[in-house]
Amino acid sequence: MESITKFDRTPTMSTYLVAYVVGEYDYIETKDSNGISMRVYTPLGKKEHGNFALDLASKVLPFYAEYFNIKYPIAKADQIAIPDFASRAMENWGLITYREIALLIDPKSSSLTVRQRNAMTISHELAHQWFGNLVTMDWWTDLWLNEGFARWIQYLAVDRFYPEWDVWTQYVADVFSQFLVLDALKSSHPIEVPIGHPSEIDGIFDTISYAKGSSVIRMLHDYIGDDAFRKGLHNYLKDYSYKNTVTFNLWSHLAKASGKPLIEVMSSWTLQMGYPLVTVYEEQQSNKTRIIKLTQQRFIADGSSDDENLQWTIPITIFTKSNPKSIAKEILMDKPEITITLENISEDDWIKLNYNSIGLYRVKYEPKTLARLNEPIANKILSPQDRLMIQDDVAALCNAGHQSFVDYLKLLLSYKDEDNFTVWKSIASTIGNLSSLLEYTDYFDQFKKYRLNLCSSIQNRIGWDATTNENPLVAMLRPIILTLMGKSGDQAIIDEAKNRFQQHINGNLIDPNIRPAVYVVVSHYGDENTQEELQKLYKAADMNEEKVRLLTAMGQSLNPASIEKTLQFVFEGDNVRMQDAYIGIAGCASSRVGRDIVWKFLQKNWTKLVERFGESSVFLIYFVESCLSNFADEKLVSEIESFFHSANTSTVTLAVKQVIETIQMRSNVLKRDSKAIEEYLSQQ
Known part of the structure; x- marks a missing residue:
């Protein structure tokens, strides 16, 4: 017998946000605190794999409604897992589609890494229901408005509900430092890029649109403060609901809310490719006074000069040994060179630029200035974000020829007692890149010994197995260290990995959090x-x-x-x-x-x-x-x-x-x- 299904009329919306799914699915459902109907559709027999997504989404959706001070505009918010799906997820209005791996969590076998990644993806797609769906970009040139904003606010949401994950430190490694790599290439492109042909569209769904775009938003949020930022966002979303918009519209609303000249400040970050290298020169004038000279130039990955002499308007922050948890000096650098005077600073006191690594620039210190930072790195006086970016900046400067990689290898010895997951993740990434380079030399085995020396202390402390009430980030750190030591040739690690792999085959399953390390090590050898x-x-x-x-x-x-x-x-x-x-x-x-x-x-x-x-x-x-x-x-x-x-x-x-x-x-x-x-x- 034939039947007719009628759907409610959609709001005014862009056609790329329409979705239909036909198939056999199980589903679980709830209502959020605002009464919005929410469902997660799973493959048949896997209802329980949708619980994590449903629980998180039912919290994040009202959080966004409160943050934007604008209600979710339709009556339902469904999420569905698709077996074969080119994108990781798509923010169709009211029916968000995901790859299975991006939505479903097996309570028995899913690792913390995947839970966290899925929380980010879910929060990202829900943010698009306002930023992208309710207010839509006018043309692909402004793609970054969709993706950059959603990438930034997903971290805000996840941090709200999982503060123990320390996701803002992870942001520095996974987002901020990643865009710095790509945007240092001469072949990079601005955030706002003209699109004239459909074949060009896929190419801009890249690190610049997502990672640099969100880093610009993060810097802007810090610069004007949360209250002004939220007020400007509310007015922007209210004024352009069910309409198209361009970057200028966002800047003008945030400028009005903050009273700051954002259009002039932000244009250098969205209309130019690249970002600056700020070089620090110091001169101690007396026992308690130090003169700091800062210069800016475009940082280019191969160390070559910038023919265009690009300049940026840079929010500079400086903090010092005397008060490492607060900013001593804040200034807007809008010239190629500026001079700053710091008072009440002794000759041996360290200074550091870019508090919590929020500004979009790399920093080059003189050798004596960098050497003073070894102690606050080793003793973890600096925040994890700052410890992470010091070594990341030095590695980039070495790649560009501004310093020797010997300087980087010496600096890393200050991190031997490092225990932060994200700092180690960044170090492991740089070591991996350096390893893929030194593979082409005759002394690669010596470098593997260096890697073992660097990792041995932390590996001895965290071992193979989780302890009772263990910090969740230790569970994420463990496979990084085990993989690094295993691929560096530590025989005890290799033997244990092979033993656990054989037990796994025999039915004694490996902890999901260390499976990546075991699988990689046994495959490697x-x-x-x-x-x-x-x-x-x-x-x-x-x-x-x-x-x-x-x-x-x-x-x-x-x-x-x-x-x-x-x-x-x-x-x-x-x-x-x-x-x-x-x-x-x-x-x-x-x-x-x-x-x-x-x-x-x-x-x-x-x-x-x-x-x-x-x-x-x-x-x-x-x-x-x-x-x-x-x-x-x-x-x-x-x-x-x-x-x-x-x-x-x-x-x-x-x-x-x-x-x-x-x-x-x-x-x-x-x-x-x-x-x-x-x-x-x-x-x-």
Whole structure:
């Protein structure tokens, strides 16, 4: 018997926000504190996997309504898990779609890392119900208004309900420092970028739109204060409800609410690519007076000069040893050079710029100024955000040739007693990048010994297994340290990983929080039989989270045959969903031997990949970046240029330029610092 289903009339809305889903699903439901009907739809038999999402969403939705002082504008807010979905999530109005891994949580096997990542994604998509749906960008040029704002406020929401996760420190590592890497390239682009053809759209859903956009919002929020920020947002959303808007409209409302000249201040951050390097020069005038000279210039990843002489209006903050928890001096730097006088500061007192790393700039200190910071780093007097960014800035300066990587390796010794998850995550990332460079030298084994020395103290303290009432961030730190030590050759770690992996196969399951480390270490030292075991586990897994853990590890073998086997597993048949294929590529390309194999694979199969994924697919960009970014041979540049010129795939044009620039920079680092690094490591 036929039936007719009638839907309520939609509000005035953009067509890209309309969604229908047809299929068999279970669902759970509730109402939030404002009476909004909320559901989470799950695959059949997995209702309990939606509980985390429903509980969080029912808190976040009214939080946003209160923060914006504008009610959620429709009667329901549904969320649904889609098995095959190109994007991680999509903010369709009232029916948000997610990949399964981005929404569902298995209470027995989901790690804290995935719970946290899902909380971020859910909070991000719910923010779009106001910022993007209720008020929509006028054109793709203002994409960052949607994505940058949602990326910032997702952290505000998650911090509200999970303060123990310390997400604002994680923001510095996962968002702030990531945009600093990409935006230092000459091939970067401004936040506001003209779009003239549909093929250009996917290319701007990148780190600049999301990460730099949100970092601009974070800096702005700090600059004008929360009260003025909320007042300006409310008026902006109220005035442009069910309308289109441009960046200028947001600036004007926030400027009016704060009484500050934001249009002049913010234009340098959205209309120009890049960001400044602030160099600090000190002169002690007397026992208690110090003159600080600051200069600004664009920071470029390869250390070259800025031909355009770009300048920014920079909110500068300075704090000192005498009061490390508050700002001693705050000034708006709108010139190439300024001079500041600090009173009541002794000759041996340290100073630091950029309190809590909120300003969008890197800092270069003179050697004596940097050396004074070793003590507050080692004793954790500085905040985790500041400890993190000191080493991140120095690493970037080393990459650019402003300092030697020996300076970075010496600085890291101040972090031997570091116990903050996010600081270690950042250090591990930089060490990983440096490792992928030093793989091309004859002294890589010496560097692995250095890594072991750096990590041994924290590993001895946190061990393998969680303790009663353990800080949740320790559970997230543990796999980072175990992976780093295992891949550095610590035999006890390797043996224990192999033992636990065998027990896991036999049914004694590994704690989900350390599975990534165990899988990576056994894969790294395993043979083809190990790969077969990992593939069996992958096929047997019914949660995509577990599949991603296994897929990430599979390619990280040092055995060429195992890497070939992983590529076959990923791309032949239907073992791996298309949306996850790039994860396999990234794992295979994580080693020197794997990189060469993956590059040959891409060249041989590029036409097939374009046909399979689509010429405008963002996954093609992921393939290019994950395969090529860690090469260090400048001779490869012409080969890459020639291949992609012939391939004529416009979607990856910007990614190829960025990859080439990165390879050239890495090659220069080896030429410049290799001998000095070898000499330093030989003395350790």
